[in-house]
Amino acid sequence: MTxxxxxxVLIVGGGLAGLPLALACAQGGLSVTVVDVLDPATATDAKFDGRVSAIAFASCRMFERLGVTAHLGGRMQPINDIMVSDGRVRDGASPLFLHFDHKEIGDEPLGNLIENRHIRIALQKAVEAEPAIRLIAPQTVKRVEYGAGVTATLANGDKVRARLCLAADGRNSPTREAAGIRTVGWDYGQTGIVCTVEHELPHEGVAQEYFLPGGPFAILPMVGNRASLVWTEKTADAKAILALGDEAFAEEMRARFGDYLGRCAPVGPRWSYPLTLQLARDYVRPRLALVGDAAHGIHPIAGQGLNLGLRDVAAAAEVVVDAARLGLDIGALDVLERYQRWRRFDNVALSLLMDGLNRLFSNDIGPLRLARDLGLGIVNEVPPLRRFFMRHAGGAVGDLPRLLRGEAV
Incomplete structure (x- = not known):
């Protein structure tokens, strides 16, 4: 029976991985249905998500190719430099540090800082302009059946039929769970506090990764004289900090932020997120592939989480589009296993590297402090090694999908 x-393609999840995936597949000649549980207006509300994302330069090339950048005018803050240092609260930073300067590897900035809600708005506008994409939202997928094709039953009783299901529905992916794909991971016992800070002096596009005993304190430059803090603390300490009044919270923030940007103060709401590591044991089943946070969730140190997901997007789209052009069954397991082979090692390796860095730096053990400070200083004095780390952070190392090279899928 035919x-x-x-x-x-059916994409479950219309977020920061699902919508780029829809655009990539559609621009590769495939018809796409996206089902997302959130109302698009809710997902772009300023109160929904206060985070910013560091979009690496390879991911920026993909956004440009997909037509997303055209909707981000004035919303992108170039990352010109990254300063990595180690220290203690109120004692200041170690004299040994690591400095990444984008001019060492070319004219492109190391990436761009963009507020998540503005990325979502731009993605939604790009999707609206793509006739091959149908977005159904807000709506829930209640059940997915796999066979000769994929049949998804929605909460309202409607059915969506496709040749392949791509799950981009987040860390707690119901699609992954229903398919029986298990995960491995652990809780870091840390919480990320996110807020926006206004400051007196211009930041010049410099991002700071300041390692403190409780966890990394990232100062990410935003458009204007603003910065986004991703402030990691042990969970009990984070709860106490979040419970402080505005002025006491500001004083704790300033004790870590310092005065290098002049007078500064937190503005707007605060958000908090528990920090965990989660890796799917498998990425694929017949007619199903996991993409983005459905496949992996990592510590936010170095801001690589979304970029890993966007690399999944580029690889998955290329594998599926290439198979379709060859007349192959895009949902066949042997087709999807190419995607798994391509992405799983990179994702696991970077996840464990971020895990190791967090464990190395999130403590106040004397010998470890000395070793890591020396390590930062040594890397800073070895230009080839420094440039390699910059290219790696920019997503330009390894077997890159076409979209990450700025080419059409």
Whole structure:
């Protein structure tokens, strides 16, 4: 019996991985249906998500190719330099540090800082302009059945039929769980506090990664004289800090932020997020592939989480589009295993590297402090090694999908 599909691809999840994936597949000639549990207006509300994302330069090339950058005018803050240092609260930073300067590896900035809500708005506008994409939201996928094709039953009783399901529905992916794909991971016992700071002096596009005993304190430059803090503390300490009044909270922030940008003060709401590591044991099943946070969730140190997901997007789209062009079954396991082979090692390796860095730096043990400070200083004095780390952070190392090279899928 021939399976009749409404779309070539069903994407469950219309967030920061799901919508770029839809655009990539559609621009590769496939028809796409996206089902997302959130109302698009809710997902772009300023109160929904206060985070910013460091979009690496390879991911920026993909956004440009997908037509997303055209909707981000005035919203992108170039990252010109990254300063990495170690220290203690109120004692200041170690004299040994690591400095990344984008001019060492080319004219492109190391990436761009963009508020998540503005990324979502730009993605939604790009999707609206793509006739091959149908977005169903807000709506919940209640059940997915796999066979000759994919049949998804929605909460309202409607059915969506496709040749392949791509799950981009987050760390707690119901699609992954229903498919019986297990995960491995652990809780860091840390919480990330996120808020915006206004400061007196211009930041010049310099991002700071300041390692403190409780966890990394990242100062990420935003458009204007503003910065986003991603402030990691042990969970009990984070709860106490979040419970402080505005002025006491500001004093704790200033004790870590310092005065290098002049007078500064937190503005707007505070957000907090528990920090965990989670890795899916498998990325694929027949007619199913996991993408982005559904496949992996890592510590936010170095801001690589979304970029890993965008590399998944570029690889998954390329694998599926290439198979379709060859007349192959895009949901066949042997097709999808190419995607798994391509992405799993990179994701696991970087996840464990971020885990190791967090464990190395999030303590106040004397010998470890000496070793890591020396390590930062040594890397800073070895230009080839420094440039390698910059290219790696920019997503330009390894077997890159076409979109990350700025080419059409």
């Amino acid at each position: 399976f009749s599909a409404d779309s070539d």
